[in-house]
Amino acid sequence: RPRIDSVITMTGIYRDNWKWQVELMDRGARLAATENSSLHANYVSENSDLIYEALMATGNYSEADARQLSMCRVFGPDEGSWGAGGFREAVSATGTWEEESKLANLYIDSMSYAYGDEIWGNLDGDVFREVLSETDAVMFSRSGNDNRGSGSVVFDHVYEFFGGFGMAVRNISGDTPEMYIANLKNPDEAFVETLGEFLARDLRSKYFNPKWIEGMMGHGYTGASEMDSVLEDFFGLGVTVPDEITDEMWEDFYDVYVQDKYELGLDEWFEQENPWAKQSMTARMLEAVRKGYWYASDEVVQNLVNEYMKSVAENDVTCCHHTCGNPLLDDFVQGNMGAAGVNQEVIEAYNKQMFDATRRPEFQTQQPEATTSSRSSSS
Numbered sequence: 001r002p003r004i005d006s007v008i009t010m011t012g013i014y015r016d017n018w019k020w021q022v023e024l025m026d027r028g029a030r031l032a033a034t035e036n037s038s039l040h041a042n043y044v045s046e047n048s049d050l051i052y053e054a055l056m057a058t059g060n061y062s063e064a065d066a067r068q069l070s071m072c073r074v075f076g077p078d079e080g081s082w083g084a085g086g087f088r089e090a091v092s093a094t095g096t097w098e099e100e101s102k103l104a105n106l107y108i109d110s111m112s113y114a115y116g117d118e119i120w121g122n123l124d125g126d127v128f129r130e131v132l133s134e135t136d137a138v139m140f141s142r143s144g145n146d147n148r149g150s151g152s153v154v155f156d157h158v159y160e161f162f163g164g165f166g167m168a169v170r171n172i173s174g175d176t177p178e179m180y181i182a183n184l185k186n187p188d189e190a191f192v193e194t195l196g197e198f199l200a201r202d203l204r205s206k207y208f209n210p211k212w213i214e215g216m217m218g219h220g221y222t223g224a225s226e227m228d229s230v231l232e233d234f235f236g237l238g239v240t241v242p243d244e245i246t247d248e249m250w251e252d253f254y255d256v257y258v259q260d261k262y263e264l265g266l267d268e269w270f271e272q273e274n275p276w277a278k279q280s281m282t283a284r285m286l287e288a289v290r291k292g293y294w295y296a297s298d299e300v301v302q303n304l305v306n307e308y309m310k311s312v313a314e315n316d317v318t319c320c321h322h323t324c325g326n327p328l329l330d331d332f333v334q335g336n337m338g339a340a341g342v343n344q345e346v347i348e349a350y351n352k353q354m355f356d357a358t359r360r361p362e363f364q365t366q367q368p369e370a371t372t373s374s375r376s377s378s379s
Helices: 015-033 043-058 063-070 087-092 100-110 125-132 156-173 195-207 210-217 220-240 247-258 266-273 275-290 298-315 327-340 344-358
Strands: 074-076 113-115 120-123 137-142 178-183 191-194
Touching: 015 043, 015 074, 043 063, 043 125, 063 125, 087 100, 087 156, 087 220, 100 125, 100 156, 100 220, 125 156, 137 156, 156 220, 178 195, 191 195, 195 210, 195 220, 195 247, 210 220, 210 266, 220 247, 220 266, 220 275, 247 275, 247 298, 266 275, 275 298, 275 327, 298 327, 298 344
Parallel strands: 137 178
Antiparallel strands: 074 113, 113 120, 178 191
8 A cells, every 4th residue: 555645846936926836735734644534545744744853853953843844845946947957958068077976966956955845945954855755756747748848758857856856865765766747638637658658659659650750851951940849858767767768769760860760851951951960869869778777789889889980071070069068978989980981081171170179188199279159050
């Protein structure tokens, strides 16, 4: 039998718009926490007592403060802010972290503001950690039927808030909670399913669907950028809730977008419309391998290295946060280029473009003299 309690995290706090809803949610949690009826198990009260004891054990709280804080269940960013304090950007900037704990702590520190009837914007990481520590399941709703936004889980704010919550719990307790989606697309037939179930259908129906891809191709440069954004957001899910992402999903991305599984002419289309988007995608795939989120075959890795280095050599480097701002990725690429059979001409051109973009000395090995910086195009 599940222990039923709840924690609510909010994406943004704006007093004028949401204060009364937040106050009602807080009142409900506090009524449950102080209910003394013995007819039914009261897990809100039990958990509040456990949090109270943990706070008192620190020696940093009065009894009154510890009791009041132990019943907090609504948390979010600082008032007037929206988002988890740069968490989403940090996940994407893969060269800036190697330990997931750095990301988890960023999420916790950014979302530790408690809100309620008598508390508004109280920042206390200890309280938030204690509230999260016994979390068994996290639920997130999807209600729209648009391509992304409210209709998909492959979206940046999904991994930012939903995935970030799961990562924070894993960092505190050692276990990823069960991740559920409240599927509200049809309000007459709402149901709950696992994130894995929703995601698999999401990928098949949209992002691995040749009709969706052809639709994006009709938008030229912008369509290519959207494909790149999809992969970036999928990577974000892989980082925050890795148990939900399979190697087969990564292989499908590779087969569809790099190998052009549906023979849509993607190679030529990317080259004409936006080669930097595909360059960013191949780099993202290599990062997934480097960081251990995807166990790709040697053949796949070698082909990705060839694709990436050739694109940089021919098109200049797209200076995304995970490419030229990421020396660890370049170390990985350089370490695999021999096995990949990258020819010397491509290697020299790659080094030149990377040096012109970054001025990092390791790329200057074969440069006779410093050159002026070449253009760098964002995908």
